[in-house]
Amino acid sequence: MGGIYLLVFFGLFSLNKALDNGLALTPPMGWLTWQRFRCITDCEKYPDECISENLIKRMADIMLDEGYLEAGYNYVGIDDCWLEKQRDDNGRLVPDRNRFPNGMKAIADYLHKKGFKFALYQDYGNKTCMGYPGVLGHEATDIQSFVDWDVDYIKLDGCYVDTGKMDDGYPYFGKLMNESGRPMVYSCSWPAYQNKPNYASIANHCNLWRNWDDIQDSWSSLSRIMKWFAENQDDFAKYARPGQWNDPDMLLIGNFGLSLDQAKVQMAVWSILAAPLLMSVDLKTIRPEFKEVLLNRDIIAIDQDSLGRQGLRVWNKSNCEIWNRKLSDGSYAIAFVNKRDDGAPYAVKVSLDTMSIPKQAYEVQDLYKEEKPRSFGPGGDFETRINPSGVKFFKFIPKTSNEVKTDT
Ligand SMILES: *[C@@H]1O[C@H](CO)[C@@H](O)[C@H](O)[C@H]1NC(C)=O
Ligand SMILES: *[C@@H]1O[C@H](CO)[C@@H](O)[C@H](O)[C@H]1NC(C)=O
Ligand SMILES: *[C@@H]1O[C@H](CO)[C@@H](O)[C@H](O)[C@H]1NC(C)=O
Secondary structure, eight states: HHHHHHHHHHHHHHOOOOOSSSSOSSEEEEESHHHHHTTOTTTTTTTSSSSSHHHHHHHHHHHHHTTHHHHTTOOEEOOOBBOOOOOTTSOOOOBBBSSTHHHHHHHHHHHTTTTTEEEEEEEEEBBOOOSSBBBTTOOOHHHHHHHHTOOOOOEEEEOOOOOGGHHHHHHHHHHHHHHOOOOOOEEEEEEOOOSSOOOOHHHHOOEEOSSSSSOOOSSHHHHHHHHHHHHHHHGGGGGGGGTEEOOOOOOOOTTSSSHHHHHHHHHHHHHHHHOEEOSSSSSSTHHHHHHHHTTHHHHHHHHHHHHHOEEEEEETTEEEEEEEEEEEEEEEEEEEEOOSSSOOOOEEEEEEEHHHHHSOOOOEHHHTTTSSOEEOOOOSEEEEEEOTTTTEEEEEEEEOOOHHHOOO
């Protein structure tokens, strides 16, 4: 009998075993090079865009001066293309000597002094996706380098390695990270390379994980990712919680491919998904209306909600969708997304049941402040109009029972 109880106890225990590094208790926020700056390495031709110490320092300065850090964007990260093509004589990774003349520790010091944390990319395979040396066969040496450089966050990609090796390889790398003694956020690309990922294991070993394809700078790419996340949400949404997050990839907001309405869609849906908010944009030239979307405090608060429960798409009809996330204070974030391309704003009229929220009276606030606050419920249909490839994003706040009770 005792044995059975013990077994049950340990069974439950291992179900709840998560990566216990105390990090990423809310989805990581920050800025990362890849989506906007890719693998631009020619600093003579493109001095303001090449992956370099200068780029990182310039962006961090702006993030500090213009309120991004204060809003929560505290990781600054270098994605692929920071390395020399060869390791040194001791088998260690070497940052590109021209673009990072002072090495990575200098970058970490600069960022830390300003209140940021330092994120760095590597790849579990023989090479990074762009062909620089990967960690395979050098795991311990490379983690020591990351520790020596005061790295706070490792994004580990999955090019140039057999996908079958990942189920053991990613946990092994995580174990070495843990043994290094330096707390570092562990971002895994593991599931993005597999057909049937073992999410239970992934969630136990990573702080965040890229589920699927890389995002590209277009509405069609963003739409595809939303569609995939909606259609597969039952496989992985349940694993999101403090310390472990699904990652639909970087924010496109402020770049070339999204209209302002489409940018608002991404910010809304990413916050419903409890997704990492990783900007990748030139913060020097970003237009003010896009900056305002990135700095929307009410929406950031939805993303960072302490309950850490990932929202779901709960309705899809005539190419309009409703996304719903329950929040720690008992309210609900509800996004109406219009994927139609007919000209006029599209009107929807839906009940609380359709939105999948309890039948009661709510104060409804528009998080983009396009509509005035209103009272709604428990009966009747909620009406709103959504721009083509746009969003209406509301917080449904239950009216307190006190208010109801004052009548009786
Ligand atoms: C990685 O390199 C090893 C050793 O050279 C080789 O055996 C292996 O096939 C390579 N794997 C991939 C996926 O390139
Ligand atoms: C390593 O793992 C242990 C046990 O899960 C945890 O208590 C500790 O904080 C971890 N250390 C680091 C540096 O992640
Ligand atoms: C939503 O429903 C429409 C039909 O109304 C369908 O064409 C579309 O594929 C669905 N979208 C998703 C993301 O499932």
